[in-house]
Amino acid sequence: MASGLSPDPVSQRVIAVAYSGGRDSTALLHACAVAARNEAALRVVALHVHHGLSAQADAWQAHAQKTCDEWARAGLPVSLMVRRVSVDLSEGASVEARARAARYAALSDMVLTAGGDLLLLAHHRRDQAETFLLQALRGAGVAGLASMPKDEWRGGIRWVRPWLDHPREAIEAYVAAHRLAYVEDDSNSDVQFARNRLRVNVWPALLEAFPDAERALASSGSKVADALPAMASWHRQLLQRAVVPNDGDDTPTAKPVLDAAQWAGWPVGERREALRAWYQQIAGRSLAASWVYRLADEVPGMIERLSASNWDEIGVSLYRGRLSYSSQRPLLRAAGASTLPVVKLGPLGEGVHRVASWFGCLRVRRVAMGGVPAQSLKDVVLRPRVGGEQFQLAPGRPPRSLKKQFQSEGVPSWLRQGPLVYAEDRLMWVPGLGVDARAVASDGVPQYAFDWLPDSSSAT
Structure with missing residues (x-):
């Protein structure tokens, strides 16, 4: 040799x-x-x-x-x-x-x-x-x-x-x-x-x-390459300072959000590196340099003006001073929101049900309380949001438009598009809000809750 x-x-x-x-x-x-x-x-x-x-x-x-x-x-x-x-x-x-x-x-x-x-x-x-x-x-x-x-x-x-x-x-x-x-x-x-x-x-x-x-x-x-471990340690410190739980998304796949209100006050170099590290962590891929520079420059001014915005190409939204990510947004943008279909799923059982046209899965799980009755799963329909829908957040509270409910509960904009879950023509569940109070099952009967699990855009 x-x-x-x-x-x-x-x-x-x-x-x-x-x-x-x-x-x-x-x-x-x-x-x-x-x-x-x-x-x-x-x-x-x-x-x-x-x-x-x-x-x-x-x-x-x-x-x-x-x-x-x-x-x-x-x-x-x-x-x-x-x-x-x-x-x-x-x-x-x-x-x-x-x-x-x-x-x-x-x-x-x-x-x-x-x-x-x-x-x-x-x-x-x-x-x-x-x-x-x-x-x-x-x-x-x-x-x-x-x-x-x-x-x-x-x-x-x-x-x-x-x-x-x-x-x-x-x-x-x-x-x-x-x-x-x-x-x-x-x-x-x-x-x-x-x-x-x-x-x-x-x-x-x-x-x-x-x-x-x-x-x-x-x-x-x-x-x-010798500097990479030190960079990784620094990135972890940056994210510890800026990343917070996503309170507006209670799904099992919820991604941590970036506290942009705090992040916006950092030196520009730290903003860029924190943005790179956060996006890599939640999206599983690198954020293009052009987007890193654009967001690091644009978002601080938007925070000052209390603005909200969506960057669907990369799946990022700014709402109430926080940057959030959804892997579904680039997919829905590519498909065109106007083409999102009404999907009849028919009788559903407990488990994960793939909905390819919506780029995700609807999970049905058994719960002790706060779910919909089992009979509601006989005719499940997924619909896009079209406007005018009414949602009752809790018993004793009046139904209000979805727009107002989303605003009052701080639901990020990327969750607002749907899919909305219906039992025939009755709205049962909305991502970010949960089960409509009018559809909640009585105590003691078999009942189920839903989770929407979006696809990973990088894998797709």
């Missing part, structure tokens, strides 16, 4: 290696198989993802199978797992991003299927330098500039890049010394992809002007 290219020592019985069939992953897979040959407790599993994006995809899979079979016959403890994935080629996110997401999901699933929790990837120092430069060109923040982590736990799996500090030339030397056969990806020269443009058009000139660019850029990424 070439000096400096040994994988990190591991104690797991299964060593999973992401294996495309290319030069780098071939070298890593071979090095792991050789290292495990004399360790009876270890076995190496090569994980190959078939994207179907290239005309050569079938040939690459065949090469991967042939290579693993030959090595196994030579006494190396290696086997192959293959997963075929479908990549969405419609307009929107880049093919690179979609293929990467599909690949990582498939790799995660295969690692767990193989009975392991360790995955090795063959990225090297040049890959890290390129990633840092691409992130900088995209205007990335600290998390992006930290580039690829060398060792991290994600989804119950340890993702390790053991060669991240090694130059590509060392891998090339290993491949040559062991006469390893590998495939060439024909898309590597396609400059429509950003990384390929960098490699083909920029990198040679950069190295000519700055011969140590690869080492320097990778080192910068490593230094930024």
Whole structure:
């Protein structure tokens, strides 16, 4: 084994290696198989993802199978797992991003299927330098500039890049010394992809002007990565100061809201970082920099004017000095509120009932008091809010318009659209308000309550 290219020592019985069939992953897979040959407790599993994006995809899979079979016959403890994935080629996110997401999901699933929790990837120092430069060109923040982590736990799996500090030339030397056969990806020269443009058009000139660019850029990424734990700790402190429970939403999936009235008085840098951290926590994805800057600048003035606003594109609302989030808002906006249908669910039982056209689920649960009688579940209908609906908040109180009830109870605007739950033509339940007092069951009879569980827009 070439000096400096040994994988990190591991104690797991299964060593999973992401294996495309290319030069780098071939070298890593071979090095792991050789290292495990004399360790009876270890076995190496090569994980190959078939994207179907290239005309050569079938040939690459065949090469991967042939290579693993030959090595196994030579006494190396290696086997192959293959997963075929479908990549969405419609307009929107880049093919690179979609293929990467599909690949990582498939790799995660295969690692767990193989009975392991360790995955090795063959990225090297040049890959890290390129990633840092691409992130900088995209205007990335600290998390992006930290580039690829060398060792991290994600989804119950340890993702390790053991060669991240090694130059590509060392891998090339290993491949040559062991006469390893590998495939060439024909898309590597396609400059429509950003990384390929960098490699083909920029990198040679950069190295000519700055011969140590690869080492320097990778080192910068490593230094930024060192700051991530401190940043995470700072973010937790910011959120402890600004995040409060969502009193206007009593559903089990209620997200914490940002106390914008307090947050608005912070220095602009702290406002931006707190906004990034809050959105990442509740939405499960990053908030685009353009939105971070826009909200951090706009919201303080709106707080002073006691204004309310909705930013449906990102699922965020400002109401009564608080920023709240709903994963359903971007979905409803894309569908168009005017197209939201009346949905007849028919007889319902206890459990979660999917309503695809409303991008969520209606949960029916048994309660001791304050619910609707079981007979009301025979003809359940979901309706959008159209105006003029009357709702009685509690016994002895007069019915009032939904608009006034929403205002008096401080229900955030994103909850006001519905769906409203009816028993035939009688309003029974409203998100954010609960069961209409006129529909409440008598004491001692079987009764049920509702929860509306919106889809996650990121998952959808």
